[in-house]
Amino acid sequence: MPAPTPERPDAPRLADFLCFAIYSANLAYGRAYKPILDELGLTYTQYIAIIALSEEDNQSVGGLGEKLFLESNTLTPILKKLEALGYIRRQRDPADERQVRVSLTPEGRNLREKALPMNLAAAAGLGEDFPVVQKAVVRLRSNLLKAARGQGAKAVETAEAE
Amino acid sequence: MPAPTPERPDAPRLADFLCFAIYSANLAYGRAYKPILDELGLTYTQYIAIIALSEEDNQSVGGLGEKLFLESNTLTPILKKLEALGYIRRQRDPADERQVRVSLTPEGRNLREKALPMNLAAAAGLGEDFPVVQKAVVRLRSNLLKAARGQGAKAVETAEAE
DNA sequence: TGTTTTTAGATCGGACACGATCTAATCGGA
DNA sequence: TCCGATTAGATCGTGTCCGATCTAAAAACA
Structure with a gap:
C-alpha cells in the first residue's frame, strides 16, 4: 500500500x-x-x-x-x-x-x-437544486464555447479563476 | 429554412x-x-x-x-x-x-x-455560484455511479424526476 | 502442497469526438 | 455569364471509453 x-x-x-x-x-x-x-x-x-x-x-x-x-x-x-x-x-x-x-x-x-x-x-439527490445546477451547467457551457470560438487559450487565460 | x-x-x-x-x-x-x-x-x-x-x-x-x-x-x-x-x-x-x-x-x-x-x-460567469455548482456536479456523479453500480436500469427508473 | 478462484493489467473490437482534408453545390462579383 | 470563394457533408486518422476476453500472479482452501 x-x-x-x-x-x-x-x-x-x-x-x-x-x-x-x-x-x-x-x-x-x-x-x-x-x-x-x-x-x-x-x-x-x-x-x-x-x-x-x-x-x-x-x-x-x-x-x-x-x-x-x-x-x-x-x-x-x-x-x-x-x-x-x-x-x-x-x-x-x-x-x-x-x-x-x-x-x-x-x-x-x-x-x-x-x-x-x-x-x-438519476438526478436523485440534487432535489430542489436541480434546476439551479442545470442552468449553471448550461451557462458554463455557453461561456466555454464563447472562449473556444473566440480564440481559445487567450480567452481562457483571462477568465476568472476556478 | x-x-x-x-x-x-x-x-x-x-x-x-x-x-x-x-x-x-x-x-x-x-x-x-x-x-x-x-x-x-x-x-x-x-x-x-x-x-x-x-x-x-x-x-x-x-x-x-x-x-x-x-x-x-x-x-x-x-x-x-x-x-x-x-x-x-x-x-x-x-x-x-x-x-x-x-x-x-x-x-x-x-x-x-x-x-x-x-x-x-473558463469558469468565468459562474461567479460565486462556482463552488455550489462544483459540489452539485460531484454529488450528481456520485449518485449516478451508485445507480450504475447498483444495478443500472432498475435504480434509474426509481430515481427522482429531472 | 496442489488446485481452484480471484485479482491486476493488457488486448481487442465497436462507437464516439475531432482536426484536416476532400468533393460537390451554391454564391458573388467582375 | 463565368470563375473564384464559400458552404454542406463526407471521409480519414488519432485518441479516448467501454464491454468482453485473455494472461499471469497471488490468494484461498481442501
Missing part, C-alpha cells in the same frame, strides 16, 4: 476541478444510462439525436449539429447508422443539393415514445 | 435534460482546453492523469483508475503513451507482480508545473 505523497500540497486538487467534475459526471451518466439504452439498442449519441429530431423534424445535418454541438464528421456516421436501423431518413434537399435533410420514420417516432421515461433519471 | 415542427410539444426538451447539459459542457471544456493542451502536447485525459500522479506518486494502475473513474482498458494505452513521451515511468511492483506502479519522471513533474495555470480556467 503506497503512502499518500502529495507532490505539491499547495497545488489545486483534481477533485476540486470543475472540468474534472463535469468530465467524470459525463462518464457516470454514460454508465447509468447504458442499461436502458442497451434495451433500446441505442448509444447515447444516437439517443440524443433521436430526441432532437423529435423536437423538430426534417432538419439539416448542420442544424442538428448546432443543437447537439456536433459537426458533420461526428454526425454523419451516426445518422447513417440510425438510417440503417430504420429510425431516420436522410435525403438531399432538392432546393439545395448540398444539404441533407433528416427526419424520423414512424419507427423512430415510436422509439422516442419508448424512451420517454428516460428524461426522468 | 425548415419550420419548427415540435413533434411532441408535451415531451421534455433536450435543452432541459441535465444529462445533455453535462454531456455538452464536457464537449465545450474539451474545446476550450484544446489550445492550451496542444501547447503542452497533451490530450485532456493525459493531462488529468498527470495531475492525479502529481498528487500521489507511485500509484498502481487500478488506484489511479479509481481517482480518474477509468479502468485499465482505457488507462493502459494512455499510460503507455505518457511513458513513451517520457513523462511517467511504469514498473511492475516487485511485492506483487500483478500490479504496475506509475510515477512521474522529472520531465513529468516539470510539465505539471507548466500546466499549473490551467486549473484556473
Whole structure:
C-alpha cells in the first residue's frame, strides 16, 4: 500500500476541478444510462439525436449539429447508422443539393415514445437544486464555447479563476 | 429554412435534460482546453492523469483508475503513451507482480508545473455560484455511479424526476 | 502442497469526438 | 455569364471509453 505523497500540497486538487467534475459526471451518466439504452439498442449519441429530431423534424445535418454541438464528421456516421436501423431518413434537399435533410420514420417516432421515461433519471439527490445546477451547467457551457470560438487559450487565460 | 415542427410539444426538451447539459459542457471544456493542451502536447485525459500522479506518486494502475473513474482498458494505452513521451515511468511492483506502479519522471513533474495555470480556467460567469455548482456536479456523479453500480436500469427508473 | 478462484493489467473490437482534408453545390462579383 | 470563394457533408486518422476476453500472479482452501 503506497503512502499518500502529495507532490505539491499547495497545488489545486483534481477533485476540486470543475472540468474534472463535469468530465467524470459525463462518464457516470454514460454508465447509468447504458442499461436502458442497451434495451433500446441505442448509444447515447444516437439517443440524443433521436430526441432532437423529435423536437423538430426534417432538419439539416448542420442544424442538428448546432443543437447537439456536433459537426458533420461526428454526425454523419451516426445518422447513417440510425438510417440503417430504420429510425431516420436522410435525403438531399432538392432546393439545395448540398444539404441533407433528416427526419424520423414512424419507427423512430415510436422509439422516442419508448424512451420517454428516460428524461426522468438519476438526478436523485440534487432535489430542489436541480434546476439551479442545470442552468449553471448550461451557462458554463455557453461561456466555454464563447472562449473556444473566440480564440481559445487567450480567452481562457483571462477568465476568472476556478 | 425548415419550420419548427415540435413533434411532441408535451415531451421534455433536450435543452432541459441535465444529462445533455453535462454531456455538452464536457464537449465545450474539451474545446476550450484544446489550445492550451496542444501547447503542452497533451490530450485532456493525459493531462488529468498527470495531475492525479502529481498528487500521489507511485500509484498502481487500478488506484489511479479509481481517482480518474477509468479502468485499465482505457488507462493502459494512455499510460503507455505518457511513458513513451517520457513523462511517467511504469514498473511492475516487485511485492506483487500483478500490479504496475506509475510515477512521474522529472520531465513529468516539470510539465505539471507548466500546466499549473490551467486549473484556473473558463469558469468565468459562474461567479460565486462556482463552488455550489462544483459540489452539485460531484454529488450528481456520485449518485449516478451508485445507480450504475447498483444495478443500472432498475435504480434509474426509481430515481427522482429531472 | 496442489488446485481452484480471484485479482491486476493488457488486448481487442465497436462507437464516439475531432482536426484536416476532400468533393460537390451554391454564391458573388467582375 | 463565368470563375473564384464559400458552404454542406463526407471521409480519414488519432485518441479516448467501454464491454468482453485473455494472461499471469497471488490468494484461498481442501
